[in-house]
Amino acid sequence: MAATSKSSTDEFIKGLWKENPVFVQVLGMCPVLAVSNTAMNALAMGLATAFVLIMSNIAVSSLRNFIPKQVRIATYILIIATFVTVVDYVIQAVSLDLYKALGAFISLIVVNCLILGRAEAFASKNTVARSVMDGLGMGIGFAFALFCLGAVREILGSGSLFGAQLFHDAFQDWVVMILPSGGFFTLAAWLLLFNWLEQRKERKAKSDEATTLALGKEAV
């Protein structure tokens, strides 16, 4: 199996960058676009999703031999919904303002395809340790991506970061950035950057390969 040939560290790192859930896999776009209007909302939603992802990965991988294939999706949803409910109560207990800002999107973590996707594609086929690393990597990668969007949108849309004003009073807020359309613009800009970096890396690898081949021929 391909998964077993990778180390646990690889499982962790892949979610952060190479297989980032937002910038590479483009999963879970609903909360990504809806609650990334401020850095705090984005980070809170990212961390809540990461917690649910890690916990559901642990539960699914622990029970993978106990859950028959025929009822696996229903059971995964039950497990995910439980952790989402727990997160919902915890956020209400931590901050009512944050709970109001995130609104219905906390409950909608249940249907985030990233979480069910990792449960089905990874946790149900791997050990608890590997599933934890996968959940951590994907969860932190998701939270990082949401924060990237939230920070850009808040800086340009409100002239602040985590509520602290960054610019002089003369700065005119780009209101469009905190509206839904701003989410699409910012996501497009980040995707463009990621794809450009990826293509540059590929071009560099090809040119290195060509140079090595040329040097080899000269040597012959």
Place this chain on the structure above:
Amino acid sequence: MSETELVSRPAPPSIWHMYRAMVGVGIVCGLLIVTAFQVTRPIIERNKAEALQKAIFHVLPNASTSATYRLDESGGFLVLEGKGVGAELVYAGYDDNHELMGLAVEAQGMGYQDVIGVIYGYSFAEEAIIGIQVLESKETPGLGDKIESDPEFLENFERLDVSLRDDLSEMANPIVPVRHGEKTHPWEVDGITGATISSVAIADILNRSAQYWMPRIRSHLSDFQGDFQGEE
């Protein structure tokens, strides 16, 4: 289907295995949810009470204690005992000498995106709304949500006239929204350019609520001046 294929396919799990997985996971999940609910409930209730208390003192700045009253069937007001689920509530604010400073009243109505919930402070002395705080709003960020932060708009509620006719039956003048910069009377609400629907919604919410509450409150003023167990 050939016999060989039938033999090579793994046997399906029994119904018992499926029940065991679903019911077992369901019971554990249920226990986890109930535990989380029980642990966080007192904290959530305390947070909600603190937020409400903070809002009451925000709209009644001279008050230092408050008491909750409910409207009873006879039209009078009684100090709330218990949780008051489903009851119509108002919050009386008192200063350090237990002098009645005013009442805080919750109101809600439809905004541009969704329901807007507000709490406003009513001063008996001025017969006016003297403060407002938005408790719940999903208005458009950067536009409609200016109802919470626009200083010029909030100036409307430093003294918004809600005085009654002499017979205390209804308000002398309804609260009406006007275009930005056209306010000439103390019962008018100066709107916000670019957030017309949200600012008009606030004026309508306050008008409906004041039309309902002001005659009832003024005709039972003495109900709020008895002994009370104030909350700081």
